[in-house]
Amino acid sequence: MLASSASAQLYRDPDAPVAKRAADIVSRMTLEEKAAQMQNAAPGIERLGIPPYDYWNEALHGVARSGEATVFPQAIGMAATFDRDLMHLEGRTVAVEGRAKYNQAQREKNYDRYYGLTFWSPNINIFRDPRWGRGQETLGEDPYLTGTLATEFIKGVQGDDPHYLEAVATPKHYAVHSGPEPLRHGFNVDPSPRDMSETYLPAFRRTITQGKAESLMCAYNAVGGTAACANSHLLQDILRDDWGFSGFVTSDCGAIDDILNGHHNATSMAQAAAMAVKAGTDTGCDFKDEMLSLPEAVKKGYIDESQMDRALERLFAARIRLGMFDPADRVPFSSIPISADHSPEHKALALRAARESIVLLKNDGALPLAAGAQKIAVVGPTATALIGLEGNYNGTPVGAVLPLDGIEQTFGKDRVSYAQGAPFTESVPVMVPRTAFPGGLTATFYNNADFSGDPVATRQVPAIDVNWAGIDPAPGVDPKTFSVRWSGRIAPPAAGDYEFELQTRRRCDVGNGSERYTIHIEGVPDQQVEMKCNKRDQTFEPMKVHFDDTTPRAFSVEFAHQSSRASDITFAWKAPLGALRAEAVETAKDADVVVAFVGLNAWLEGEEMQLEIPGFDGGDRTSIALPAAQRKLLDALEATGKPVVIVLQSGSAIALGDANMRAKAVLQAWYPGEQGGRAIADILSGKTNPSGRLPVTFYQSTDELPPFTDYAMKGRTYRYFDGKVEYPFGHGLSYTQFGYSGLKLTPSVKAGDPQTVSVTIRNDGKVAGDEVAQLYLSVPGRPATPIRSLKGYNRVHLAPGESRTVSFKLDPRDLAFADDKGVMRVTQSAYRLWVGGGQPDTGAPGVSGSFDVTGSIALPR
Known part of the structure; x- marks a missing residue:
């Protein structure tokens, strides 16, 4: 029943209990208003003083998609830091910058997507197979590392105020979600109870029970035949009953539609929406107004209105705890200014994160590079590619440092030469490199779409590769309506046939705007293209040019933009x-x-994309080998006899094969964020001692792995794979050497009691560095347990000759392994333990020990 509008508005009383305030506001809505409030884009209700609110916001590695923000390394790179404190600080950065953007948006009455306080991060799915394109968004293949890092990130995002949430974090995608991307809307997963308890659920459990995440996102796939967003066993029995979750659940985008059209669990949209809400999904990321069918569902008896009320009360409890209905002076975060966004402190933190994330995989003495008169050839497609820093789900990296620029700044431009050498893959165009534009280009901007009048800004640029999403393209330029002309000369590296195009991959995103461009090359007919913002399937023929020689020719690109959102342009x-x-x-x-x-880059590996070329399928990879064009480049470079240092940039494992054997050194730099180029140069020069560790296994190939569609963990990840690999999980070298000694532990513990372990680590080298001590546990006599499992890690900085004792506490759940029914049990067994700089038997330094557990205990789910 609709409450009287004349009655006291309890929901406006900041001193009233949150639950009562939420119930009060929901009681005042009509059935249709309730359904509308259960969409991600919830409209305002003016008579109740409820402003519009969009729950959809992203912060995978910094606040995303709302303009300038601090861009950290992609999530997989953050996992490579093995640094809980750093993850917490990243979460704090998201909270501060998210609040700064939200406060500014509220002042401007901007209620658009990506300006709210409910962040759909972190992605804590297990990166079980290197072919999954979205694995880059995760924290790796290990449930302990994933869960502990994600928990710190969540605590950082949500803050520690006793009354208010600074923001809301949303671990996703619950549950058992890791590709294949082309099948995700109808794919059913039926893992064993052991794999569910041992691998797929622990990180979610930790982020809920220890991280106290306020929200959670359910997945596209079905589990055991029932869509995850309509799965009461997952959402009620486990999440709420067993783990005590009291927050709200959002669907993945379009996942409620999948209940009907993907998994065929329902016969109508009204029934699908009802099933989701009854199971525990509180709000839908709706592409087809799925939740608006709930009034029909009530009328047909699929759901009771009281069940909608329950969901809405969870949603409004979160908004109340975010301070959205309280006076600004009561909310401690309401005064955070927009100047807090991308602050110098946050930029410095992004640099620290990039430095810590880089993994030295191999070094035959080539690194660090000599500080003297060496001449350095920088070669390869990622050296100047902005997308190679960004990854996906990213903010706009204003002031980003590309690898080539970082190396030139560090070693001196006169010592560095550059050549692109190859595309990422021969099937997809790559940015025209700066070497093709002798003298660079002049970018001239106009505050209109027809290049009329006086220009408002000019810039000198080396090439055309920009991300202007949510920012002014240049000072004084209107990002909604502008035109820009890049002009200069173009010189091909050799005579031959070339194809050119202007890539605007984010296009103008929404609405009825348009973008158009003209490519002019002297002696060739111009190419003119117009793109409509509301047409997503437009294809255009490239500009085909035959060059008879390498003579520089007059060149220009004219680009005109009319839309509410700016593009990235390459x-x-x-x-x-x-x-x-x-x-x-x-x-x-x-x-x-x-x-x-x-x-690689995030246009090749990523989320459900229209891409089917050799080695790639819809965002996933069909091969983990380096694409052929780049392999041939490495072969040619190594054939020169010059020492070759390989820097890999990717979101997943790449198998180098013979190139790995021939290289003098190999670095894995991931998609390292806005300061990536500077961090890479710091590692190459020795200014920073590398300290990253692999959060995933680098296999030799996928030939020994089970089929991608098989979710059984047998034969996957370091915990269950017993074959040879290129580089193991946990691996990472340093410019110094560390030694381990003095292992101490209790020889025998009773089931249900903790175990404390300590070890002394010494820097035996000549330079300071960070060591990442890793504790692995195994139970050799217990059937079907993992080969070994990470159960602790500790990052420690040591000066040359310095020693430090570090401790680990193993609680009963750390000592538990699943039985065939999925029950986590600590049983009477002899446990083997290793503490070292990587896994045992990989060449990493460390010490081993053993202890006994007496008795047996079953742990709660």
Whole structure:
């Protein structure tokens, strides 16, 4: 029943209990209003003083998609830091910058998507198979590492105020979700109870019971035949009853539609929405107004209105705890100014994160590079690619440092030469490199879409590769309506056939705006293209050009934009592979050392994309080998006889094969965020001692792995795979050496009691560095348990000759392993333990020990 509007508005009383306030506000809504409030884009209700609110916001590695923000390394890179404190600080940065953006948006009455306080992060699905394109968004393949890092991130985001949440974190995608991307809307997963308890659920359990996450996102896939967002066993029996979750659940985007059209668990949208809400999904990320069918569901008896009320009370309890209905002076975060966004302190933190995330995989003495007269050839497609820093689900990285620029700043521009060498893959155009524009380009901006009047800004740029999402393209330029002309000269590396296009991959996103461009190359007919913002399936023929020679020619690109959102823009080509490779070889021959930047980007691996080319399928990978064009580049560079240092940039494992054997050093830099180029240069120069560790296994190939669609953990990840690998989970080298001694533990503990372990670590080298001590546990006599499992880690900084004792506390759940019914049990067994700089038997330093557990105990689910 609708409460009288004349009655006291209890929900406006900041001193009243949150639950009563939420119940009061919900009681005042009509049935139709209730349904509308259960969409991610909830409209305002003016008579109740409820402003519009969109629950959809992203903060995977910094606040995303709302303009300038601090861009940290992609999540997989953050996992490589093995640094709980850093993850907490990243969460704090998200909270502060999210509040700064929210406060500014409220002042401007901007209620758009990506300006709220409910962040759909972190992604804590287990990266069980290296072919999954979204694995880059996760914290790796290990449930303990994933859960502990995610818990600190969540605590940082939500804050520790006793009355208010600074923001809301949302671990996702619950549960058992890790590809394949092309199948995700109808895919059913039926894992064993052991795998559920041992691998797929522990990180979620930890983020709820210890991290106290206020929200959670349910997945696209079905589990045991029932869609995850309609699965009462997952959402009620486990999440709420067993783990005590009291927050709200949001669906993944379109997942309620999947209940009907993907999994066929329902016969109508009204029934699908009812099933979701009854199971425990409180709000839908709706593409087809799924939740608006709930009034029909009530009328048909699929759901009671009281069950909608329960969901709405959870949603409004969160908004109340965020302070959205309280006076600003009562909410401690309401005064955070927009100037707190991307502050100098946050930029410094992004640099620290990038430095800690980089993993030194191999070093035959080539690194650090000599500080003297070495000439450095920088080669490869990732060296100047902005997307190679960003990853996906990212903010706009204002002031980003590209790898080539970082190396030039560190070693001196006169010592560094550059050649692109290859595309990422020969099937997809790559950015036209700065070497093709002798003298650079002039960018001239106009505050209109027709290049009329006086320009408002000019800039000198080396190439055309920009991300202007949510920011002014240049000072004084209107991001909604502008035009820009890049002009200069273009010189191909060799005669031959070329194809050119302007890539605007985010396009103008929404609405009825448009973007158009004209490419002019002297002696060639212009190419003119117009793109409509509301058409997502537009395809355009590239501009095909034959160059008879390498003479520079007059060149320009004119780009006009009319839309509420700006684009990212890349001027790309398909150049003759032999010409690019030959240019790189000549560059290498004139150098003392070659630094080869190779890898992938988030336009090749990622979330459900329309891409089917050799090695890639819809965002996933069909091969983990480096794409052929880049393999041939490495072969040619190594054939010069010059020492080659490989820097990999990717969101997942890449198998280098023979190139790995021939390289003098290999770094894994992931998608390292806005300060990635500076961090890589710091590692190469020795200014920073590398300390990252692999959060995933680098297999030799996928030949020994089970099929991608098989969710059984047998034969997957370091915990169950017993074959040879290129680089193991936990691996990472340093420019110094560490030693371990003095292992102490209790020889025998009773089931249900904790075990305390300590060890002394010494820096035996000549330079300071961070060691990441890792504790692994195994139970050799207990059937079907993992080969070993990470159960502790500790990052410690040591000066040369310095020693420090570190301790680990293993609680009963750390000592428990699942039985065939999925019950976590501590049983009478002999446990083997290792503490070291990586896994045992991998060459990492460390010490081993053993202890006994007496008795047996079953732990709560």
